[in-house]
Amino acid sequence: MNESIREAAQRSVLCWLATVDAEGQPNVSPKEVWAIADDQHVVVAHIASPVSARNIGLQPQVCLSFVDVFVQKGFKLKGMAHEVRADESDFSRWAEPLLAVVGQRFVIQSVLVIRVTAVAPIVAPSYRFYADETTELDQVASAMRTYGVLPNTNSL
16 A cells, blocks of 8 residues: 555545455445555554444455545545454454554454455545546545535634
8 A cells, every 4th residue: 555545545534445244235324533554554443343343253244435525535545454452462463553643542442354355445426427527626625515624714
């Protein structure tokens, strides 16, 4: 995972983790506490994710997506996941970037470790169908109007 993926991840508030149960039924769940751990792994905190953790134990194939909602670009990461519980020897290694985010706010029950095997960009259709007239600034302005966000006029 290169620097552009890392930067996009830092601008994304949530990611969405897709898992599959034993019957092949999909489950998509938002995750607030997650991080790119290294060039091959993404880690997700299991704070309140019993379905995701159970599904990964049954079917390790996952898809994790994140999008900067203002720029309307992001990435889809596919890979193989496993759960590292708090009593396992390598828990601290995987939990470290998550603890930096969460502090004492939540208890991390386990870490869902994803070894990324494929990366694909996610872009809003406007970038593809109207490439000559679509800019990131236009997309941000449109999203701000849609979400009712006012620009910050405070100067520090």
